[in-house]
Amino acid sequence: MGLLQGRRFTVSSSLPVDVVRARLDDALQGHRGTFGASLGPAGVVRGNVRQDKIELVAMHAGLGIWSPTALQGWLRATPTGCVVYYDIDWPLTAQVFGAIWLGAFVLALVGGAAIAGYQAIAGHVDAAGLPALVAGCALVATLLFFGLVAVLRSASRDQVALLHGWLAERVQTPN
Numbered sequence: 001m002g003l004l005q006g007r008r009f010t011v012s013s014s015l016p017v018d019v020v021r022a023r024l025d026d027a028l029q030g031h032r033g034t035f036g037a038s039l040g041p042a043g044v045v046r047g048n049v050r051q052d053k054i055e056l057v058a059m060h061a062g063l064g065i066w067s068p069t070a071l072q073g074w075l076r077a078t079p080t081g082c083v084v085y086y087d088i089d090w091p092l093t094a095q096v097f098g099a100i101w102l103g104a105f106v107l108a109l110v111g112g113a114a115i116a117g118y119q120a121i122a123g124h125v126d127a128a129g130l131p132a133l134v135a136g137c138a139l140v141a142t143l144l145f146f147g148l149v150a151v152l153r154s155a156s157r158d159q160v161a162l163l164h165g166w167l168a169e170r171v172q173t174p175n
Contacts, residue, residue, distance in 0.1 A: 009088070010085050011084045012081065013172055020170070021052075023170045024167075024171075027166075044059045052076070054073035054075065054167075055070075056071040057070050057091065058160070058163045058166075069156055069160060069163060070088070071087070071088050072086060073085060073087070073167070074086070105138050105142040106138070106142060108137075110135075112136075113135040116131035
């Protein structure tokens with residue numbers, strides 16, 4: 001699970017794994033690959049099906065890599081057909097990028113606060129100003145980061161619904 005904790009879902013099908021794999025593969029003709037997929041037109045699902053692994057991305061114009069619409073799933077055979085287990089979360093590039101920035105903000109917050117506190121305790125109140133300012137700016141940046149995450153999660157709900165519907169339609173609809 002990712003930086004901002006995606007959720008695990010399942011879709012059951014009465015179809016065998018080979019049929020579901022072929023349906024997904026056919027539906028992705030002309031829409032292969034996930035690299036850069038979030039930069040395309042909205043409402044298009046791109047991806048790959050390899051053996052029992054499924055990777056899909058719902059494209060969302062304007063959100064770029066910050067659209068939490070990457071689906072990773074696995075096909076598993078059952079006695080009555082198959083089950084698709086999948087997670088929807090941010091793409092790995094967004095998780096790494098977000099973790100680096102959040103780590104930098106928190107490091108600046110803790111470091112600035114510690115230095116400002118030390119300077120104040122040591123009686124150098126005039127020297128505590130700049131570290132306190134750094135800590136304050138880092139706190140604001142951290143709060144803005146979480147606000148941005150909330151806004152982007154909300155803005156991309158349609159892409160999450162698109163992935164759920166796209167996958168369920170291909171897995172559950174009989175020919």
